[in-house]
Amino acid sequence: MSEKIKKDTRTREEKIKSKFLGAHVSASGGVFNAPINAKSIGARAFGLFVKNQRRWDAKPLTEKDIIKFKEFMEENGYTPDVVLPHDGYLINMGNPDAEKRVKSLNAFIDEMKRCEQLGLKYINTHPGSHLNEISREECLDHIANCINTAMENTEYISVILENTAGQGSNLGNRFEDLAYIIEKINDKSRIGVCLDTCHTLAAGYELKDKEGYEKTMEKFEKTVGFDYLKAIHLNDSKFDTGSKKDRHDSIGKGVLGMEFFKRFMNDARFDKMPIILETIDETLWKEEIELLYSLIVD
Known part of the structure; x- marks a missing residue:
């Protein structure tokens, strides 16, 4: 049994301080608005896009934007450790397709460099798709080769x-996929994993009851390892275990059940990392964050 899952003797206040919960907020009007938007919902962490997520190209970040982002990060009490x-x-x-793959690689390097300009620590990515054309x-x-190249250029x-x-031809639904990529990364200090709770359930890993939850966590530890876990996307799911449907829902309104969220919020293995909501109704984010913190017990 891992040291991380021994009986937790901390007070409720200490446990709350260890959970960095937030949401993927808008950066509309400039990346510097993201910390402000996060603060407005009581977030202690946040996610954002550093450029338009549906376009290949974007104007370079200006020095003014970079300075304002860093200022607003500090003013609102955020450090790079809690931004995803x-x-x-x-x-x-x-x-x-080699040409399209290179286009993706170049776009990824650009986004990595933008994150570095902003003084951030992480960039989150979906692994990729074989499009039913290759193994x-x-x-x-x-x-893995693209990530190694991207790291060499940042x-x-x-x-x-x-x-x-696991929708369509997307890879990364199996923990073994993540472990395979990590194994081939040259600089292991620059690779990690974000577990999305909706995706995990949809991929066939049970989370709804205590037995399934522990089996899934044991499988992750054995296959990937919690040392590589750097972030969480905390989402309820519209569809049940093994559906392979990527359909998020608001906390407590999907199939995961509030017992899952209580179990998660009291699990020390998810301390001191960004826990980001991508739930479907942003008007509920503040309420959801408060609800989730209320589930932490002595």
């Missing part, structure tokens, strides 16, 4: 692989 930028939706570093292993090799930013629901 997400890369663009068009990027597919597992693309079977799973060949696709995973492409992804200074320090860590790449955080997000597990997927």
Whole structure:
């Protein structure tokens, strides 16, 4: 049994201080607005896009934008450890087409460099898709090779692989996919994992009851390892275990059940990392954050 799951003797206040909960907030009007938007919902962490997530190109960040972002980070009490930028939706570093794969790689490097300009620590990415044209292993090799190249062309930013629901030809739904990529990364200090709770359930890993939850956590520890876990996307799911449907829901309104969220919020294995809501109704984010903190017990 891992040291991390021994009986937790801390007070409720100490446990609350260890959970950095927030949401993926808008950066509309400039990246510097993200910390302000996060603070407005009582977030202690946040996610954002550092450029338009549905376009290949974007204007470079200006020095003014960079300075304002860093100022607003400090003013609102955020450090890079609790910020989880997400890369663009068009990027597919597992693309079977070499030309398209290079285009994705270049876009990814650009986003990594933007994060470094902003003084951030992480960039979150979905691994990629084989588009039913190449084998799973060949696709995973492409992804790992691209990440290695991207790291060679950037200074320090860590790449955080997000597990997927397994919809279509997307890889990363199996913990083994994440472990395979990590194994092939040259600089292990710059690679990590973000677990999305909706994706985990949809991919076939049970979370709804205590037995399933512990089996899933044991499987993750054995296959990937909690040392590589750097962030969480905390979402309820519209569809049940193994659906392979990536459909988020608001906290307590999907199939996961409030017992799951209580179990999660009291699990020390998820301390001291950004826990980001991507739930479907942003008007509920403040309420959801308060609800989740209320689930922490002595």
